[in-house]
Structures are given as structure tokens and as C-alpha cells.
Amino acid sequence: MGIQKEMYLEAQKYMVGGGSAGGRFNATLGQPLYMDRCEGAYLYDAEGKRYIDYHSSAGPALFGYKNPRLKKAALEAMERGFFWGYDTQETIELARQLCRIIPCAERVRLVNTGSEATLSALRLARAYTGKEIVIRFEGHFHGMHELLWYNHNGEGDMDSVGEIRNVPDGAGIPACFGDVVKNVEFNDFEALERVVERCRGKTAAVIMEPISYNCGCYPAKKEYLEKVRSLCSAEGIVLIFDEVICGYRMRPGSAQAYYGVTPDLTTLAKAIGGGFPIAAVAGKKEIMEMGGPTGPAGVSGTYSGALMSVMAALECAKMVQEPDFYDRLESIGNALYSGIDSLMKKHGIKGHVRGVGARFGLYFGVEDPEDDFNWRTVKKKFDADLNGRFLTGALEEGIYFHNYGTSPVPAHNGFGIAHSAEDIDFTLDRIDKIFKRIR
Template sequence: GCFAGIREYLQQVREICTKNGIILIFDEVICGMRFRPGSAQGYYGVYPDLSTFAKAIGGGIPIALVGGKSEIMDTFNPNGPVVCSGTTSGTQMGVRVGLECLNMVSEPWFFDQIEKTADTLYGGINDLFEKHGIPGHVRGLGARFGIYFGCDDPNTDFDLRQTMKTYDVEMSKKFIAGALERGLYFHYYGDAPYPAHCGFSIQHTTEDIAVTLERIDDIFKTLK
């Protein structure tokens, strides 16, 4: 699904790592560039020593990135003694596309549009859960979200043990099949007892979201 971090928890982890000389690493492969500039670390105001990124920074072109504080990065070759290489490291196409993506997300309108789309989509789906009397809700942050069929309480879905007890796998499968029949695609994890993380892009328009909600409304009628 989509589990939002807890700022106070991340702050305490940062403090413990700093106190004990431990390198703090953030995995931002999924959340990187999905919301406001700075990604999760900028959003929460908690900064690691190293970060990993991929997916969104390439705008569809395969690319991955490891970055961090200079005192760590300078230990890698060619500046330092640690060998770090890969078959496609520094591939020109991926790097060039990544730079263009950075330019795009730096535009002042970009994340305003992402958040507007998110509010409309997530709020609309939650309204449909209530309208049709179907247990469940949507949890999302920025352009990533999860649909929790069978889970009534948004305050407990962060507890995977609790989610696995209440998550309705069969209803989720019926929803995904109904969506495909109506020209919508939602990510699918098979019979996993928890929701897949789904997403949208800057290319999705207001009209796209309106049509999506209309079709989900129709799906929910059949589920009910």
C-alpha cells in the first residue's frame, strides 16, 4: 500500500544514527520525486547520509542513483579507493532524461498539479466507498496510493499484521478485473494479503480522473 512515514520517528532515528556514528540510508526508489521537491527527506525535513533513487527520476527511462554526503561519496572511485561501477552506470540517455525530469519537476506548477490530482482521486474513491457501503479506504501521499478493501480504519492500516487480518483479497481481485474490463489498470500483487501500491503521473488530466471515478463507481456497484 502506501505508508506515510512519521516525522517524529524519522527524527529520532536520525538522532540515534548521528550519536552512534551510523550511516543513515533512505530508500527513495518508490517515493523519490513523487511529491514536493526534496522527495521524502525534503517533505519530512529529515536528511540521511545516503539515498537511493530510481523510477521517477528517469521519466520512464531506466535509471538508478545513489547519492549522499560528500565525505561518503568521495570514497568512491575516481576520487577514492572504493570501486563502484556497473554496466549502465552513467549511461548518457538515462542521465540526459533525468536532467530534463529535474527541470520539469522544478517548475512551480508541477507539484501543485500532482497534489490537486491526488486530492480529487483519493477523495473521490473514499466517497465511493461510503456511497456504496463497501468497507475500505484509500491512503495516498503525492502520486502514490493504495486501496485497502476490507479495512475500515485508516488509523490501523500501517500495522501490517492488522491489515493482513482484514484486507479483502477476493474483493480486490474482483475490483482489478472489473477495472481492466473498463479500460483502467491498477497494480496487482496476486493473492498478497495487503494492497499493491498504485500511482498516477503528471500526464493524467482532470478529465482522466473524472472518467476514472465514473468507472470505479460502476465497478463498486457490481462489488456491492
């Protein structure tokens, strides 16, 4: 029995499913992959095997693992006391930087996780509008709370108006929460318009991932986003961009700068802390100030704005504003995406890569890139079997793509600033071998 198997057996005696999060389970292995250490673009598992990382631990590792600048920031925080429930000069500076970088940000509230950020954004929107309904989009994911955890993986029936029946993404979600959640298809403006019409006067917010990396890489069409923006403004609905994954992923202003469409509120997490637990809700002053102590809505937490996370996040904010940061990410992305596309062609593998910034989906079985704009079409065409064989080959060859084992569409993968041209060459060489075996 290998070390991994032994650790799994031991871990299951004390930890649910042998892992500290459901998402640690890797369906390719049939267990979590236990690690020893990580550095730059590399993960080293408990047996010392090295992998080039294309998971980025679900997103935070945009700056590479054990980034020396983040380490320095964290050590400085350790020296100063590492935790206290008070703000500092650095907290103010971090908020100032976020307001500078993110177009919609006039005020910021720090929280710890993406789930807290989306929960807080909805509370602020409801407090501001005095309304309750939230409209979300099929396939998108906003965290594991009752307010929004519907129809990420499950496909509900669609009625003649275009409203899609709620399918909770797990057990334990009381039906009453779903009463104020409506789902529609992304990129179908008329469907959204009809559902808004049906819920006229009752809708607090429309929330979306402007690029839903949680569906691989499922981007909004620009014209669609512009229309959604106008509709929300006309109807007095708070438009929320959940940029928990998008944040910093492509040019610092994230998806809202990429599209030139400014939401009322945005949620940020993952890359903004470079691996330290920090998240934020940010947006228009009058909506943000519905939060305490300026307003009646509670948005607070013991660990909000913890010094170590703040100092690391401040260093991340500096790094994304340095002149060559995104040029480098884009050149890595271009080499990787075009390289995998060429290898698919070379081996006659149906599919393509879609990547925006430093995150991408591998669309095995989906030949027409136009299909990527529709979750149901991708779900029908996605070749899960081929994807599974690719992921098995990748693990063997020392390139790490995570397999949650739950998604009916491509997973989200990513890289970071620590990936070198040599790492990409190595990766493409290994993918060439894998494609040869699985085609």
C-alpha cells in the same frame, strides 16, 4: 482464443513465464497483459483496447508516456552518439540538479536500476563504518538482491527484543547473507532501539522506505523518523532512505523534504529518469567518497550515466522544479483519492485510500486509517478477495491497476502529470459502476 492468450502461449515458448520480468505477470488475468503502445495517461493493449494507467509501469511514468520533452531529449542524445562510456556537460548538470533538489545530496553516483542503487548504498555504508550489519523493516522492498530481499511479503517470528526472523522473498538466497540482515517493525522506535543495542558496534546501516509504497502507502510517522535520525547519528550508523519510489513523487525534495528529516544516503530511480534506465545513490560527501576512485569501495558500471538516460533525467529534473508541477499533481491526487473514498462510503465498502503525492494504496477491508501505520495489522485486515474483484472489474472497465499477485497488503498504484481532470472523472464513473457490482 483472443490475441492476448495467443501471445501468451507463443511467449512462453521462449520467455520464462511469457514475460521479460517476473513482475509483468498480472494475477488478475493469469498472464501478462501484452501492450502495443502508450501515450500520456493511456496504455493501448495488443488488441487496441485503451486503459487509463494507474500503475505507471511501477513508478517511472510520472511524466506520462511518450512525454514530448523526454522524446526531444532522447532524440538529441541519438544525434550525438546515444551511447558512450564518458560523461558530458549534461551529466555534470544532472548531478548539480540532484544536489540542489535532494536535501542530503552532496555527491551523486549514477547507476542504472534501483537494485544497483541500494546495493551501492550498502557497500558505501559498510566501507565507511567498517561494520557489516544492516537493519531493515518488515514489508519494505529494496530490490531483488541477496543483501536485502527479505521480509517484504513474508512474516517472520518476532523475538522478545523485537527482532524479526529473516524470511527470504524467494529461493536461491544463501543463508549466510541473512547473517548480517536484521528486520524490525516499522514505526516501532523502541524495537529498533533494542535491536541496535543488541548489535551495538556492529551495525553499518539502517535502510528504509520512508514511505513504503511497496506496502500500498505505509508512511513513517514524523516523530518516529526524527528519533531514528537521532539514534543513527548517536550510534554512528549510516541512515539510508530508499527513495526509489518516493523520489520526485511529492514535491521535488522527495520524502526527506516532506518529513524534514535528512538521511546520510539516499537511493533514487524510477521517476528520476521518466522511463529511461537511470538510478542514483547520493548523500554526504565523506560517505559517497568511499566509492572509487576517491575511496576503496567499487561502485561502477558500463552503462552508468549513459547519455540518453542522462539527458532524459535532466529534463525530468527541470520539470519537477517548474512552478505548477506539484500543484497539478496534488490537485489530481486530491480529486482521485477523495473521489474513491466517497464512492467507498456511497456503496458501503469497507476501506479507504491512502495516497501521498502521486502514489497510493487501496486499503480494502481496512477501516481505520491509523491501522495503515502497522504492516501486520493491514495484513490481517486487508480484504484480498474484494481487492481481487475490484481489479477484475477495473480491467474490464479500461482502468489499469497492476496485480502482482504476491502481496499480502495493498499494492502501490500511481498516476502522473498527463492524467487530466476528465481522466479522473472517467475513472471515478467506472469505479462507481465497479463498486456497485462488487459491494
